[in-house]
Structure formats: C-alpha cells, structure tokens
C-alpha cells in the first residue's frame with residue numbers, strides 16, 4: 001500500500017512529508033493506522049544526527065496511538081479494530097530479560113530494531129522509487145500507517161482519545177514510571193527534577209502521585225516555573241539566577257534532621273546534558289540518595305563524578321520507558337488517565353497535521369511547546 005509519512009532523509013535536515021510504499025504485515029506482525037503521534041525530544045536527538053544509532057533515511061516517531069487494520073499470520077493477541085499504543089520497548093514475555101523480572105528491557109527484537117529493521121532483517125517501508133527506508137525505534141509513528149511486531153503493541157481501551165493517549169507511548173510513561181518503577185519514591189520524600197519539558201513535568205506528576213513532600217524543579221527557562229507548579233512542583237530554581245553553584249544551593253535548601261545534612265532523596269535528569277547529570281547525582285543525599293538518568297546524551301558524551309560520591313552511598317541509576325513493561329503497564333496508565341489520576345491534556349500544547357510536523361520541531365527548539373502532537 002501507499003501511505004503519507006514524514007521521512008528523515010538526512011541527519012540535520014527537516015523531515016520531508018511524502019508518499020511512501022508500505023508492505024503488509026508478515027508473520028507475527030500487525031499493520032496499524034496511526035491516529036496521532038507526539039513529538040519527543042528523542043526524535044529531535046536522532047533527526048539532528050546526535051544519536052549514535054541514527055540511520056537515514058528513516059521514518060522517525062515513537063509516541064503514537066492507533067488502530068489495528070490487519071494482522072499477519074500467527075498473530076493471536078490483537079485483532080483488526082483493536083486500539084493500540086506502539087511500544088519501542090516491547091514485551092515478549094519469553095526472553096531472558098522478560099523472564100528475569102529484573103528489567104523491562106525485552107531483548108527479543110532489540111538487535112534488528114537498532115538497525116532500523118523488522119525482526120526478519122528487512123524493512124517494510126520504501127520510497128516510490130523502491131529504495132528502502134528504515135524503521136525507527138520499531139515504531140515509525142510519523143507515518144499514517146506502520147507495521148510493528150505483535151509483541152510491540154499494547155492493546156488499550158477504546159474510549160480513550162488517541163490525540164491524548166499517544167503521549168503514554170513515551171513521555172507520560174517515562175516520567176511517571178521513572179518515579180514509581182525505577183526510583184520507587186516513598187511518601188514524604190524530597191526530590192529534584194532537572195529539565196521541566198515533556199518528560200520532566202511527568203516526573204513531577206509522578207512525584208505528586210507518590211506523595212513526595214518537597215519537589216524542586218530546575219530549568220533554564222523561567223516559563224517552566226508556572227508549568228511545574230501545575231504538576232506538583234513546590235520550589236523552582238533557574239540555575240543562571242542563583243549566583244552560585246547549584247549543587248551546594250540545593251544541598252543547603254534540603255537540609256533537615258538533627259545533623260543538618262542536606263541533599264535530596266531522589267533526583268532526576270530530564271535534560272540529556274551530562275554536566276546536569278553530574279549535578280543531579282551530587283545534590284542527592286549522602287548515604288541513600290538515588291539519581292535517575294532519563295535524558296539521552298549525544299554520541300561521544302560521557303558522565304563523570306568523583307567515585308567518593310558513590311562510596312558515600314549515592315546511587316546512579318538509569319531508566320528507559322520508565323521501567324514499564326509495555327503490554328502489561330501501558331493499559332493501566334491509560335486507565336489512570338481516564339480515571340483522572342494523572343493529567344495529560346494540559347501538556348499537549350500544540351496539535352498539527354503531518355504537513356506541519358517541522359513546525360512541531362521548531363516549537364520544541366524554541367521552548368514554546370511542552371508536547372506537540374500530530375493528528376492524522
């Protein structure tokens with residue numbers, strides 16, 4: 001079939017909206033009509049050329065929601081008409097990682113997914129001239145129709161609006177899940193969130209859900225103060241306005257207890273900046289502070305700290321997709337949204353047709369949007 005898609009032909013270039021060929025689903029695969037897709041900073045990370053795994057040409061996009069229109073041979077867990085959210089972290093329930101119960105990082109198809117290919121080592125997308133176009137994060141939701149492995153779709157309830165729940169395909173689950181699944185934040189905790197964008201605001205609402213007391217937000221953009229306050233932030237810091245290093249500043253403001261040792265119980269990097277990751281670790285509490293890396297950093301970037309920071313009990317953790325097991329957890333997060341436990345609507349600041357997708361990237365660059373969503 002033919003479908004409209006925004007194609008990243010070259011790193012650093014705007015996406016080109018054009019018609020492409022899409023082959024139907026093979027064994028174990030499903031064809032999805034994508035109804036809506038968010039634009040995550042990770043799409044920009046790859047489009048810009050900063051992603052060591054970036055391959056071009058590719059159809060980016062990994063934060064979608066849509067409807068199954070056809071299933072390939074052997075597919076048993078979803079059927080035509082089901083509403084689904086594509087999963088860049090699949091859940092096969094049979095690989096050593098899934099069976100370990102220690103991680104959400106299913107390994108069943110990770111190798112081919114990283115090469116921009118379906119599990120059989122081929123691509124379903126091609127240009128009208130017949131040249132292959134790569135898949136992206138196993139999802140390629142910047143195409144109106146896409147093909148995914150059955151293990152990489154979560155079936156969700158049919159009354160949930162596509163233009164909102166697409167955000168659960170990455171940002172919401174990553175932010176809320178980082179708090180609940182990865183950090184396992186307790187009631188009464190003190191926490192710091194660096195970067196109050198589409199991910200950081202969801203970390204804030206996860207912290208509120210978990211019952212954290214002091215929730216400090218850090219951003220270079222002062223407009224994010226008001227945004228943070230909407231989702232549970234109790235204190236805001238713009239690092240360029242405090243006149244001192246942010247680590248001692250946060251340690252000082254979080255001093256408590258008889259010994260007056262400061263530091264946050266939990267900190268989260270949602271910027272992808274390795275200097276910020278270090279600050280996040282070092283402002284966590286001596287003895288037990290946990291710092292969670294969520295942001296993805298450009299090719300060649302490395303993190304560093306004095307080993308003494310870890311010797312004295314701080315823990316440096318990371319999380320992908322908020323530690324969520326997609327087919328199991330995503331339908332529950334859709335329920336949380338539908339039941340009003342978490343908010344999504346206010347964070348979707350801009351919607352646009354596929355033709356305007358590059359404007360969505362511009363809005364993100366200028367700090368004007370929290371989430372831009374393409375509605376097909």
Ligand code: NAD
Nearest residue numbers: 041042174195196197198199219220272294295296320321
């Ligand atoms: P975004 O662009 O919406 O937000 C980033 C925010 O960080 C902005 O508000 C920006 O002003 C702020 N910021 C930038 N530099 C800063 C600094 N030095 N100090 C303080 N604040 C700073 O991006 P997003 O969609 O929220 O994504 C955030 C990061 O998370 C990206 O690196 C993205 O690739 C990554 N991400 C990771 C996962 C995962 O599974 N680990 C999932 C989704 C996104």
Ligand code: AHE
Nearest residue numbers: 040042051052053089110170296320321
């Ligand atoms: N390809 C990059 C890393 C990108 C990355 O870390 N991706 C996250 C999801 S970001 C979603 O917005 C992820 O899931 N990572 C685990 C995985 O298996 O990819 C690089 O640096 O090579």
Ligand code: ZN
Nearest residue numbers: 040042170171
């Ligand atoms: Zn994402």
